[in-house]
Amino acid sequence: QVQLVESGGGLVQAGGSLRLSCAASGRTFSSYAMGWFRQAPGKEREFVAAISSSGLNTQYSDSVKGRFTIDRDNAKNTVYLQMDSLKPEDTAVYYCAARPFTRSSSWYGTYDYWGQGTQVTVSS
Numbered sequence: 001q002v003q004l005v006e007s008g009g010g011l012v013q014a015g016g017s018l019r020l021s022c023a024a025s026g027r028t029f030s031s032y033a034m035g036w037f038r039q040a041p042g043k044e045r046e047f048v049a050a051i052s053s054s055g056l057n058t059q060y061s062d063s064v065k066g067r068f069t070i071d072r073d074n075a076k077n078t079v080y081l082q083m084d085s086l087k088p089e090d091t092a093v094y095y096c097a098a099r100p101f102t103r104s105s106s107w108y109g110t111y112d113y114w115g116q117g118t119q120v121t122v123s124s
Helices: none
Strands: 005-006 010-013 017-024 035-041 045-053 058-060 066-074 079-084 092-099 118-123
Touching: 005 092, 010 017, 010 058, 017 035, 017 092, 035 066, 035 079, 045 066, 045 079, 058 066
Parallel strands: 010 118
Antiparallel strands: 005 017, 017 079, 035 045, 035 092, 045 058, 066 079, 092 118
16 A cells, blocks of 8 residues: 655746655555646646656656656655646646556556645646
C-alpha cells in the first residue's frame, strides 16, 4: 500500500513557476514508477509527466514538454514536478500516481495509487 500526498499548488500569473511535490509513504517507493496527471473542469484526466522507478527515464506530454520537469528523490520518498512558463491552460487539479513497475507509463489506468490532488491556477 502506498499513500501519496501532493503539495505546492497555488495561484500564479502566466509565465510564472510552481514546484509540486508528492510525498509517498512506505519503504518501497523506489520500486514504483511515478506519474503526474491533471484534470481541468469538464475535461478528462490527462497525462502530464512520468518517471521510472530509478529516475533515469522520463516522459512528457507534448503540451508541457520543454516547460515542465519531473524528478524524484528516492531517499526522501518524493517526486517533484517543476512547472515553468506556466500558461492559463495549465490550470487544473494535479494528481500524482504510483504504479508498481520500473517503467513509467502515460496511461492513467496502469497506476494503482493516487493522491488527493492539488489545485494549480494560472491567471492571464
